[in-house]
Amino acid sequence: MKKLMTGNEAIARGAYEAGVLYASAYPGTPSTEILENIALYKECIVAEWAPNEKVAMEAVIGASIAGARSIASMKHVGLNVAADPVFTFSYTGVGGGSVIVTADEPGQHSSQNEQDSRNYAKAAKIPMLEPTDAQESKDMTKIAFMVSEEYDTPVFIRMTTRVCHSKGIVSCDGREDRAIIPYIKNAKKYVTVPTHARKLREKVATREKKLLDFSNATDLNFIEWGNKEIGVISSGVCYSYAKEIFGDKVSYLKLGFTYPLPTEKISEFCSNVEKIYVIEENDPYIEEKVKELGFRCYGKNTFPEYGEMLPEVIRQSVFGELLPTVLYEEKEVVPRPPTLCAGCPHRGVFYELGKRKNIFISGDIGCYTLGFAEPYNAMDQNVCMGSAMGVGHGAQKVFDMVNDNKMKVVSVLGDSTFFHTGLNGLIDVFYNKSNTVNIILDNRITGMTGHQENPSSGYTLQGEKTFEIDIENVVKALGFKQVVVIDPNNLESVKKALDWALSLDEPSVIITRWPCVLKKLSPEDKNEFGELFSAKCFVDSEKCIGCKKCLKTGCPAISFDKKNKKSVIDSVPCVGCEVCKQVCPVHAIGKVE
Amino acid sequence: MTKSILLVGVGGQGTILASKLLTNGLMEAGYDVKMSEIHGMSQRGGSVSSHVRYGKKVDSPVIEIGGADILVSFEKMEALRYLNYLKTDGRVVVNDYEILSMPILSGKADYPGNADEILKSKAQTTILDAIGEAEKLGNQKVMNVILLGAIIKAMGLEEIDWVAILRENLNQKLVDINIEALQTGMNLV
Structure with a gap:
C-alpha cells in the first residue's frame, strides 16, 4: 500500500511496523505529530504525553529495560532537557530496542535557537540516522530498531523541520509482532554505580568500533558516481536540495548513518573527486571529519554558517546567482506576524x-x-x-x-x-x-x-x-x-x-x-x-470617539477605519470576550445577544 | 519535467486541505509527489505556504525562488509576498480577498492599495472572487476547493478523477457541494 505521508507520519508508521509497544513525548514543533500519529495505532501501542522530554525519555528507558521496543520523540531543545538520562542510557544499552527521535530546526521556524543534534550523538556515543524524506523516515526507523538491538544501544534519528513536515509517497508494510523480551534482573548492566559504569564505558568503546565498521559497510551511506570533477557530500534534506541544483551529472556521497561517520567511505569518495562540496544544515559536522581525514573541501567557507541550505541558497553559494524571477518591491508588503487570537485568555x-x-x-x-x-x-x-x-x-x-x-x-x-x-x-x-x-x-x-x-x-x-x-x-x-x-x-x-x-x-x-x-x-x-461566549461585540459608531484605546488590546478582530476615524469589530473572528468593551472610555462597544 | 505549485495564504484559510486533495490526486495519477508546509506559530494568523511538486521523480520538497510554475494565493497581499518564487513566465491565480495583518489593523501600516495592478504588471494574473462564488454555492468554506479547481484547470490536470479524490477525502455530506465548487473554480480561469 502506498500513501502520501509527512516525515513525522512516516516515523510513526515505521514505529508501528517495527512492533513498538511503548511511545512517549512532550509536544514541540516540528516533532509533535510523531507521537500524535503513533497514538492512532492505539490497539497495539501505548502512547503517552509526558510532562517533559526528560520524563518521556525515562519512561522509554523503563519500557526498554522491561523488554519492549520503545520510542521517544522531541524537538532539538527537548533533547537538552532529556540529555541527562540519554547519556547514561548509552552506557546501559537496551532491553527491547529503543529509538530517540530529535527534530532540529535549521532556520528557526518555531524555535529559540538552532542546534545540531549530531553533536549529541558524538558526545553521548549513540549511533545516529538522518533521513532525507518520508520513505527514508519510515525505513530508517525500522533499521534503527535493528541496530539498537544488535549493538545494545539506543539509536538517534535526526529529523529537521522540512523532513518532519514534507510529504512524499511511502510504501507501507505490515506490523512485525515482537514479543516482550522476558525481564531478567541484571544489576551490572542497569545499576550504574561507578564499578559497573566503568565496565560499561569499556563496552561503549568496543561498541563504537563495531558501529564504525557498520557505518562503512551499510547502504545507508552510499556513493552515486557521476563525473568526478565535482563530488557532493550531504545528509538529510540537503541531499534532495543538492540534487535539485547539481542534477545527476556530479558524484554524490549521501550519508544516512551519520554517527559514527563512515571514514573509509568518505576517504574513498574524496580520493576520487576533484572538487568537494559538503552541504549540511547547522554545524560543519561532516566537514570537520572530511578535513580531519586530510581532504580539502568547500563547506562553511562557501555556504552560510546557519539557516536552511535551501535550493536557492546552494545555487547562490555555488554559482553566485539566483534563478531569474519576478521582481517586486518588498517594502510594499506589510508583515503578518502571529498574534494572540480573538478571545485569547492571555x-x-x-x-x-x-x-x-x-x-x-x-x-x-x-x-x-x-x-x-x-x-x-x-x-x-x-x-x-x-x-x-x-x-x-x-x-x-x-x-x-x-x-x-x-x-x-x-x-x-x-x-x-x-x-x-x-x-x-x-x-x-x-x-x-x-x-x-x-x-x-x-x-x-x-x-x-x-x-x-x-x-x-x-x-x-x-x-x-x-x-x-x-x-x-x-x-x-x-x-x-x-x-x-x-x-x-x-x-x-x-x-x-x-x-x-x-x-x-x-x-x-x-x-x-x-x-x-x-x-x-x-x-x-x-x-x-458554561458555553463560553455566544454573543459578538460591536462598535456603536455614534458613540465611538476614535481614541483607539480598544486597539491597545491587540485583538485581530478590531481595526481602525481611517476614513471615518472609528474602530470597527469584525463579527467573524470576534467571540465576544469583552476585553475591548472594558477598555472603551465612552462605552461605545456593545454586545449583540 | 517537475512542476511546482505554490499555495499561499493566511493560517486558517484552508490551504492545507486544498494541497492535500491536490497531492492525493497527483499521486493517484501516477506522479511522484512531494509537498512541504511550514506550521508552528503560523496558525496564529500568520502567513502560510504549501509547496507542491510533481513529476516523474521529484527531489526537493521545497520550491526554489524563481521556480514556481504557478502561485495560487488565497489572500491578495500574500500573493505579493511570495511573488519572487514565480518563474518569469509563471502564472498567478489570486483570490480577491484581503485579510488585514496586525500592523494594518492597528493603523501603523496600510494594506497595499494597488495589489491588483502590481500583480498584473508582473505576471499573467487571474483575480477571482472565490469567497463570493462559495457564498453563491451556499458555504463560504468551499472557497479552497474553488481555488483548487482553478489550479487544476491552470495546470492542465483535468484528466485526473478529482470527483473520486473528493469522495475519498471529504465528509460524504460535503462531497456534492465541493464537486460544484471544483467545477466553478475550473470555469473561472
Whole structure:
C-alpha cells in the first residue's frame, strides 16, 4: 500500500511496523505529530504525553529495560532537557530496542535557537540516522530498531523541520509482532554505580568500533558516481536540495548513518573527486571529519554558517546567482506576524501588564510569548521551557541589591510549561525567598503546539479521563500563602490581583483560569465555564470617539477605519470576550445577544 | 519535467486541505509527489505556504525562488509576498480577498492599495472572487476547493478523477457541494 505521508507520519508508521509497544513525548514543533500519529495505532501501542522530554525519555528507558521496543520523540531543545538520562542510557544499552527521535530546526521556524543534534550523538556515543524524506523516515526507523538491538544501544534519528513536515509517497508494510523480551534482573548492566559504569564505558568503546565498521559497510551511506570533477557530500534534506541544483551529472556521497561517520567511505569518495562540496544544515559536522581525514573541501567557507541550505541558497553559494524571477518591491508588503487570537485568555493579562512601570516581566515558551510584541510590549526575557520563574528569581535578587530598588519581577508561564519544568523554578522562589509575582496562565490545554492534553487538563493523549492535577493545590502545597485564582477576561480582577501581588513583601502566585479560545471543550470545561461566549461585540459608531484605546488590546478582530476615524469589530473572528468593551472610555462597544 | 505549485495564504484559510486533495490526486495519477508546509506559530494568523511538486521523480520538497510554475494565493497581499518564487513566465491565480495583518489593523501600516495592478504588471494574473462564488454555492468554506479547481484547470490536470479524490477525502455530506465548487473554480480561469 502506498500513501502520501509527512516525515513525522512516516516515523510513526515505521514505529508501528517495527512492533513498538511503548511511545512517549512532550509536544514541540516540528516533532509533535510523531507521537500524535503513533497514538492512532492505539490497539497495539501505548502512547503517552509526558510532562517533559526528560520524563518521556525515562519512561522509554523503563519500557526498554522491561523488554519492549520503545520510542521517544522531541524537538532539538527537548533533547537538552532529556540529555541527562540519554547519556547514561548509552552506557546501559537496551532491553527491547529503543529509538530517540530529535527534530532540529535549521532556520528557526518555531524555535529559540538552532542546534545540531549530531553533536549529541558524538558526545553521548549513540549511533545516529538522518533521513532525507518520508520513505527514508519510515525505513530508517525500522533499521534503527535493528541496530539498537544488535549493538545494545539506543539509536538517534535526526529529523529537521522540512523532513518532519514534507510529504512524499511511502510504501507501507505490515506490523512485525515482537514479543516482550522476558525481564531478567541484571544489576551490572542497569545499576550504574561507578564499578559497573566503568565496565560499561569499556563496552561503549568496543561498541563504537563495531558501529564504525557498520557505518562503512551499510547502504545507508552510499556513493552515486557521476563525473568526478565535482563530488557532493550531504545528509538529510540537503541531499534532495543538492540534487535539485547539481542534477545527476556530479558524484554524490549521501550519508544516512551519520554517527559514527563512515571514514573509509568518505576517504574513498574524496580520493576520487576533484572538487568537494559538503552541504549540511547547522554545524560543519561532516566537514570537520572530511578535513580531519586530510581532504580539502568547500563547506562553511562557501555556504552560510546557519539557516536552511535551501535550493536557492546552494545555487547562490555555488554559482553566485539566483534563478531569474519576478521582481517586486518588498517594502510594499506589510508583515503578518502571529498574534494572540480573538478571545485569547492571555490578552487581559498582557494588556494590564503592559501598562505597568518598574516591572521586569520574565516570560516563557508558549503562545503567551507573543505578549512581548506590540501593542503590549509586556515581556523582558524568555529563554527556554519552564524558565520564567527561575530567571525571574535571579533577576529579583540582583534588583534588590540596588539601593531604593523599585524593580519588581513578574514571572509568567502557561499550565503545561509549569508542569514541564516551571515547577522547579517556583520551588527556588519559595526556598530562596525572592519577592516575585508568579503568574500561571492556565488555559486548560497545551496551546501553541496544537492542543495536547497535559497533567492539569484531566485527559490523556488517548482522550481517556484521568487524574487532574490542580495547580492551586500544588502551589499551596509548596507553601505559598499568597495565591489567587482569577478570570483573565475580567480586567478589573486582573488589575486588582496585580496591585495586590505587587504590594506584598513575600512571593505570590496568580493563577488565571480560562480555556484557550480554540480548545474543544470537555464536559468538565462546559460545566465550569458554561458555553463560553455566544454573543459578538460591536462598535456603536455614534458613540465611538476614535481614541483607539480598544486597539491597545491587540485583538485581530478590531481595526481602525481611517476614513471615518472609528474602530470597527469584525463579527467573524470576534467571540465576544469583552476585553475591548472594558477598555472603551465612552462605552461605545456593545454586545449583540 | 517537475512542476511546482505554490499555495499561499493566511493560517486558517484552508490551504492545507486544498494541497492535500491536490497531492492525493497527483499521486493517484501516477506522479511522484512531494509537498512541504511550514506550521508552528503560523496558525496564529500568520502567513502560510504549501509547496507542491510533481513529476516523474521529484527531489526537493521545497520550491526554489524563481521556480514556481504557478502561485495560487488565497489572500491578495500574500500573493505579493511570495511573488519572487514565480518563474518569469509563471502564472498567478489570486483570490480577491484581503485579510488585514496586525500592523494594518492597528493603523501603523496600510494594506497595499494597488495589489491588483502590481500583480498584473508582473505576471499573467487571474483575480477571482472565490469567497463570493462559495457564498453563491451556499458555504463560504468551499472557497479552497474553488481555488483548487482553478489550479487544476491552470495546470492542465483535468484528466485526473478529482470527483473520486473528493469522495475519498471529504465528509460524504460535503462531497456534492465541493464537486460544484471544483467545477466553478475550473470555469473561472
